[in-house]
Amino acid sequence: MIAIDSNILVYAHREDSPWHKLADRSLTELADSGSPWAIPWPCVHEFLGIVTHLKVFRPPTPLREAIRTVEAWFETPSCHVIGEAAGYWDELKLTLESGRITGPATHDARIFAICRLHGVRELWSADRDFSRFAGVRVVNPLIPRG
Numbered sequence: 001m002i003a004i005d006s007n008i009l010v011y012a013h014r015e016d017s018p019w020h021k022l023a024d025r026s027l028t029e030l031a032d033s034g035s036p037w038a039i040p041w042p043c044v045h046e047f048l049g050i051v052t053h054l055k056v057f058r059p060p061t062p063l064r065e066a067i068r069t070v071e072a073w074f075e076t077p078s079c080h081v082i083g084e085a086a087g088y089w090d091e092l093k094l095t096l097e098s099g100r101i102t103g104p105a106t107h108d109a110r111i112f113a114i115c116r117l118h119g120v121r122e123l124w125s126a127d128r129d130f131s132r133f134a135g136v137r138v139v140n141p142l143i144p145r146g
Helices: 006-013 020-033 039-053 063-075 087-098 103-117 128-132
Strands: 002-004 038-041 079-083 122-124 137-139
Touching: 002 020, 006 020, 006 039, 006 063, 038 039, 038 103, 039 063, 039 079, 039 103, 063 079, 079 103, 087 103, 103 122, 103 128
Parallel strands: 002 038, 002 122, 038 079, 122 137
Antiparallel strands: none
16 A cells, blocks of 8 residues: 655645656555545545644635545545554554664654554655655655656
8 A cells, every 4th residue: 555645635735836747656556546545534634734823825725625535535435544552552653763863753653553553555745754764665656766
C-alpha cells in the first residue's frame, strides 16, 4: 500500500502551487488505479491546517471546500485512512530511537510509525526528512523516476 504525506495532498489541492499539476496527476492516477492507498490521520490534520491558513495561502482555501476535498479522497473505494492502533506505541518508540528523533521531527516519526504499523510499503512525500527512518520506502512523486 502507498501512503500520501500532507505536502503532496496540499500540492494536489492548491492550484496556485508550482507542483499542483504533477501532484494532482500522481494522486489521481493512484486513486484511479484501484490499488489500496492510504492517508495517515496526522496528514489529514496537517492538510486542513495548511490550506485554510491565512498566513500560508492568500486567499486560503475556505474550510468547507477543504473538508469537501478530504471527503472526496475518503470516498475513493481504495482509500484507507490510517492512524494509531494496537502496537502503535512500540512502533513510535522504535522510530524515535532508531532515528534519534527529538523536537518537531516527532511529527514525522508519528506519520512513519503509523505507516509501518499498517504495512505501508511506500510513502509519497516531498519531505526529505523521512529519509532518517527505515522500513518504508519514501518516494517523491514530483521527481521523475529513472
